[in-house]
Amino acid sequence: MGKRVLLIEDEPNIIQAISFILSRDGWTVDTHADGRTAMDEVARRRPDLIILDVMLPNRSGFDILADLRADPGTESLPVLMLTARGQARDRDLAERMGASRFMTKPFSNAEVLEAVRDLVTA
Amino acid sequence: MIGFNMLVAVCLAYVALLFGVAFAAERRAERGDVGWLRSPLVYTLSLSIYCTAWTFYGAVGYAVNSGLEFVTIYLGPTLVMVGWWWLLRKLVRIGRSQRITSIADLISSRYGKSNLLGVFVTLLAVIGTTPYIALQLQSVTLSFAVFSADGGGVPEFEQLDTTAVVVAAGLTLFTILFGTRTLDANERHHGVVTAIALEAVVKLFALLAVGVFVVWGIAGGPADIAARIAQSDIARWEPAAGRWAGLIFLSGAAFLCLPRMFQVMVVENSDERHVAVASWAFPLYLFLMSLFVIPIAVVGLELLPQGNADLYVLTVPLAEDRDGLAMLSFLGGFSSATSMVIVAAIALSTMVSNHIVMPIWLSLRREAASMSGDVRDVVITARRISIAAVLLLGYLYFHFSGGSTALAAIGLISFAGVAQVLPALLGGLFWRGASRNGAAVGLAVGFVVWAYTLFLPSFGESFLMSGAAVAEGPFGIGWLRPRALFGMDGLDPVVHSVFWSMLLNTAAFVMVSLFSFPGPLERLQGAQFVNVFEHSSSARGWAQGGAEAEDLLIMSQRILGSDAAQALFQREAARQGGGGYLPDTTPDFIETLERELAGSVGAATAHAMVGQITGGASVSVEDLMAVADETAQIMEHTTQLEAQREELSRTARQLREANEKLTLLSIQKDAFLSQISHELRTPMTSIRAFSEIMMAEAPMAEADQQRFATIIHDEAIRLTRLLDDLLDLSVLENGQVSLNWQEADLHLVIERAVAAAGLQGSALTIRRDPALEKVRLLTDTDRLAQVFINLIANAEKYCDAARPELRIAVAQRGEGVRVDFVDNGSGIPKESQSMIFEKFSRLTDQSRAGGAGLGLAICREIVDRLGGSIAYLPGQGGAAFRVTLPLAQAKAAE
Structure with missing residues (x-):
């Protein structure tokens, strides 16, 4: 397959875990940890899927999602959102703002892998 | 026979005693134990600097030349003290409520904090006082010369000159040491006042001793002396009514206006009630000082008809071979001279530094004055240099006038000069209509007339005015003759000068005041001065808003010192019902602050500095209204309304603050849950x-396996630590914590915290002064160390300076000890300062900072339990935390 995933997340250990799971499944994984420059990174990497954390330094994942959906180039790009806050309010908000999928940490590896495959082939 | 060397030795011993007394008094005052240092008796004795060497030696000479007329010099102050003590009380009250630092400051402050007037009065005071200081130097050197002559050699002028230089240098040293030790907010000098009180006793005792010796030792008792007086020339002097009235008026006016008298009477006054005691005790002192003047003069004339009458107090005992008595008398004269010079130099240096140096310095660094540079250093240096300059001027006058003029003449010239302040002073205290222009013009006219009719002619023929000009009038214009202005011939020069200068001064002051409209600030100050007893705090000078409390704090720290400034701000914040160090900048507070600053740098400078920060809008329309339609009832009514309005707005502000705090707390509660979840x-x-990866995968590189296991392990520890913190905080908050109280050394706790903070390999350097850390505490050392470690770790994590540095400063204050942690980073923004001690209030979002944002919350709980407090200290440059802990004794006493 060789498709590209951009992982926007700031916890080093979680970055390592997701990168490991996805690259072993044949995905190319780029990572980025800062909220403010995330949009530039999307434009540069042109990924097939974005995994987006909610609590990022300098800029919230929700703001980035809004930007993605407002841009014609990325409005239909699949976005998998992750959050550790685990409140129902966040899930509603994410869905209304057009996240393709919303998952709460901690997740099971199989679930993540399945969601990524689903979203890219769909 | 007393040799010159012996005399010098006694002199030095006496000076050493004065140094010791002053030093002991300062030490005592530093310990806060003021006690008898500030009794009415010391206050009364300190007033005796009115009696200078001129009085001590000169009164006898005066009596020889003019009979009883010398009494006028004592009668003026006596009348003021007995009849006008209510005026003194008003002066003292104003001095205290407005934090007045000198007579120039008083005039400047009354007339709209005008610096021009401050400069004017300062110059007048310097010019008027210089001859007087010269006079003191002259009397000391002459008295030295008497002993030298007695010891055999006749002194040359050069020798006298050297003595004068040495005396001036010694006085400079003493005055700088005890007059400028600190830039104390209220400008009190305990050491100096105590020393001059001692000198007052010495000079009175000396003069009485000589008097007793003359009456009972030389003459045969009171009856014999009365007979001798009746036979002498002195009894034949007819008092001239005009001159008597003039001189009594002059000495009374000078008593009120002399810078040094203002210093001891108003600035150094610690209690208004002392004035009541002084109002009878000081005239009594003056009476005793004058009691034996005539007997000494009569006996002196009999024994030494060719001698210098100004020195009879000294030469009569010497002629009778009473060396001990002569020595005592010498010390009395020495005391009179030195105490006057010291206080005059302090008063003048305060005026010069506050009204001339500071305004110049301030205008040179207009934009940065309040925010950078140490103002205290500038002021103190300016004062020291001014003291030296004042004494140098005095010496130069002595040197160039050649020590020839009779003592009394110089004294009266000085008196007439400073008396020019009187119309502006009295007008300012009792007449609302007195205006700045009026005061300035009056002073200028008075000064010019005084200089023309008295001061310049006193230099003799060669200097500035030719003999012909004095005798015939300038350019031969008869009615401009300095000694007979407008053809008023036949008057005594002093009375003539006083008459014209005071008349023209007062007339100009009143006329210009009537025809000029005072500015708003002048009217406000006028109301505060004239009505000081009715409402000392109702008129205001500052409009609401504009100033940042932190900027004001930074400026105040530079002038008052950080301790005093922080205490002032904290007190105000507490009074307003808040906490911390930053009160609301209400007009009242700014007014109070300005007065505190005025105590150090004078009214005009303080006003200018505060104006720079508040943006200069000094008087609001509201305040102007208050001044414009002010009658007694309206004032009372507005004051009540004002108080109610302030009460209301204070309550409203407290409610608003409480509401804001609650809203924030509720948001925080939500955020707390969400944060816990996240963490x-x-x-x-x-x-x-990672455990799923390791579970699912059979083949995996050994290195990966190792790495993943380590991550799992580290994250498990992070979880545990978080749970520990949460538990710790919960226990502390519920008060269930058991503390291990023990007596401990603060130094060891800090040492332990620094070692445990894990700074190896960190860029952060720590600066400490271990000597100050030797403090015994009753505390829980583990818990205290935990707090310190947390504060050090925070500095390590968040200090963003290129060369991060943390200063740990320990200071004992009263029953507590303060430990300040100040770093050199960019600090914590003001809007966040109030929240940093709340849970999860980590200012950055990154988990890389390590903790969960519970550290400071835990610190606050711990310090609370230990009986202390922790606060963020604004205005220190970087982030600064102050931990205050009770000392071991104080804690044990509970």
């Missing part, structure tokens, strides 16, 4: 993900 789930995510 717990994040490590759990890694643990779950």
Whole structure:
């Protein structure tokens, strides 16, 4: 397959875990940890899927999602959102703002892998 | 026979005693134990600097030349003290409520904090006082010369000159040491006042001793002396009514206006009630000082008809071979001279530094004055240099006038000069209509007339005015003759000068005041001065808003010192019902602050500095209204309304603050849950993900396996630590914590915290002064160390300076000890300062900072339990935390 995933997340250990799971499944994984420059990174990497954390330094994942959906180039790009806050309010908000999928940490590896495959082939 | 060397030795011993007394008094005052240092008796004795060497030696000479007329010099102050003590009380009250630092400051402050007037009065005072200081130097050197002559050699002028230089230098040293030790907010000098009180006793005792010796030792008792007086020339002097009235008026006016008298009477006054005691005790002192003047003069004339009458107090005992008595008398004269010079130099240096140096310095650094540079250093240096300059001027006058003029003449010239302040002073205290222009013009006219009719002619023929000009009038214009202005011939020069200068001064002051409209600030100050007893705090000078409390604090720290400034701000914040160090900048507070600053740098300078920060809008329309339609009832009514309005707005502000705080807390409560969730789930995510990887995969590189296991392990520890913190905080908050109280050394706790903070390999350097850390505490050392470690770790994490540095400063204050942690980073923004001690209030979002944002919350709980407090200290440059802890004794006493 060789498709590209951009992982926007700031916890080093979680970055390592997701990168490991996805690259072993044949995905190319780029990572980025800062909220403010995330949009530039999307434009540069042109990924097939974005995994987006909610609590990022300098800029919230929700703001980035809004930007993605407002841009014609990325409005239909699949976005998998992750959050550790685990409140129902966040899930509603994410869905209304057009996240393709919303998952709460901690997740099971199989679930993540399945969601990524689903979203890219769909 | 007393040799010159012996005399010098006694002199030095006496000076050493004065140094010791002053030093002991300062030490005592530093310990806060003021006690008898500030009794009415010391106050009364300090007033005796009115009696200078001129009085001590000169009164006898005066009596020889003019009979009883010398009494006028004592009668003026006596009348003021007995009849006008209510005026003194008003002066003292104003001095205290407005934090007045000198007579120039008083005039400047009354007339709209005008610096021009401050400069004017300062110059007048310097010019008027210089001859007087010269006079003191002259009397000391002459008295030295008497002993030298007695010891055999006749002194040359050069020799006298050297003595004068040495005396001037010694006085400079003493005055700088005790007059400028600190830039104390209220400008009190305990050491100096105590020393001059001692000198007052010495000179009175000396003069009485000589008097007793003359009456009972030389003459045969009171009856014999009365007979001798009746036979002498002195009894034949007819008092001239005009001159008597003039001189009594002059000495009374000078008593009120002399810078040094203002210094001891108003600035150094610690209690208004002392004035009541002084009002009878000081005239009594003056009476005793004058009691034996005539007997000494009569006996002196009999024994030494060719001698210098100004020195009879000294030469009569010498002629009778009473060396001990002569020595005592010498010390009395020495005391009179030195105490006057010291206080005059302090008063003048305060005026010069506050009204001339500071305004110049301030205008040179207009934009940065309040924010950078140490103002205290500038002021103190300016004062020291001014003291030296004042004494140098005095010496130069002595040197160039050649020590020839009779003592009394110089004294009267000085008196007439400073008396020019009187119309502006009295007008300012009792007449609302007195205006700045009036005061300035009056002073200028008075000064010019005084200089023309008295001061310049006193230099003799060669200097500035030719003999012909004095005798015939300038350019031969008869009615401009300095000694007979407008053809008023036949008057005594002093009375003539006083008559014209005071008349023209007062007339100009009144006329210009009537025809000029005072500015708003002048009217406000006028109301505060004239009505000081009715409402000392109702008129205001500052409009609401504009100033940042932190900027004001930074400026105040530079002038008052950080301790005093922080205490002032904290007190005000507490009074307003808040906490911390930053009160609201209400007009009242700014007014209070300005007065505190005025105590150090004078009214005009303080006003200018505060104006720079508040943006200069000094008087609001509201305040102008208050001044414009002010009658007694309206004032009372507005004051009540004002108080109610302030009460209301204070309550409203407190409610608003409480509401804001509650809203924030509720948001925080939500955020707290969400934060806990986040902090717990994040490590759990890694643990779950990596354990699933390790569970599912059969073949995996050894290195990967090792790495993943380490991550799982580290994250498990992070979870545990978070749970520990939460538990710790919960226990502390519920007060269930058991503390291990023990007596401990603060130094060891800090030492332990620094070692445990894990700074190896960190860029952060720590600066400490271990000597100050030797403090015994009753505390829980583990818990205290935990607080310190947290503060050090925070500095390590968040200090963003290129060369991060943390200063740990320990200071004992009263029953507590303060430990300040100040770094050199960019500090914490003002809007966040109030929240940093709340849970999860980590200012950055990154988990890389390590903790969960519970550290400071835990610190606050711990310090609370230990009986202390922790606060953020604004205005220190970097982030600064102050931990205050009770000392071991104080804690044990509970």
